[in-house]
Amino acid sequence: MGILxxxxxxxxxxxxxxxxxxxxxxxxxxxxxxxxxxxCPSCPAGRNHIYELLITKCSRCPGGTFQxxxxxxxxCSTCTKxxxxxxxxxxxTSDAVCEVLDGFFCSDSNGxxxxxxxxxxxxxxxxxxxxRGTADxxxxxxxCTDGTFSDGTSTSCQNHTK
Numbered sequence: 572m573g574i575l576x577x578x579x580x581x582x583x584x585x586x587x588x589x590x591x592x593x594x595x596x597x598x599x600x601x602x603x604x605x606x607x608x609x610x611c612p613s614c615p616a617g618r619n620h621i622y623e624l625l626i627t628k629c630s631r632c633p634g635g636t637f638q639x640x641x642x643x644x645x646x647c648s649t650c651t652k653x654x655x656x657x658x659x660x661x662x663x664t665s666d667a668v669c670e671v672l673d674g675f676f677c678s679d680s681n682g683x684x685x686x687x688x689x690x691x692x693x694x695x696x697x698x699x700x701x702x703r704g705t706a707d708x709x710x711x712x713x714x715c716t717d718g719t720f721s722d723g724t725s726t727s728c729q730n731h732t733k
Contacts, residue, residue: 604643613641617663620645632663639665654679656688671706694723701726 599610636647650661691704719728
């Protein structure tokens with residue numbers, strides 16, 4: 572069972588109950604939200620609201636979900652799914668950022684992450700590596716000219732021996 576954070580949300584109603592006049596502000600202090608005439612505490616990052624009455628009740632986001640900052644949301648967001656060839660790092664307080672693994676390049680990027688990755692091309696015999704693959708680009712394979720050869724793993728072609 573997750574740990575719950577309970578905070579009583581009294582706001583304006585406490586001042587009204589004790590007979591004091593209270594002015595209603597249009598905005599709430601940082602990390603609080605408006606509920607009717609009251610300002611109530613928001614749940615911290617990694618937690619979401621599960622019940623409200625006069626109490627703000629926060630529950631830890633379950634695995635595979637996150638909440639990035641203070642919020643009054645009732646549901647945590649689902650972590651981004653990363654494609655094969657990428658690594659992901661999702662915690663209860665931040666979404667996954669898909670990063671390309673060694674030997675792969677990003678074939679479909681999305682603002683700061685990679686949705687899909689492909690393995691770098693392996694050059695064939697008779698080709699040489701013109702440009703090694705990076706996380707952003709595939710390997711560039713170039714054909715050897717007549718009288719030269721490569722097994723596909725070199726960055727240049729060798730002359731045939733006479």
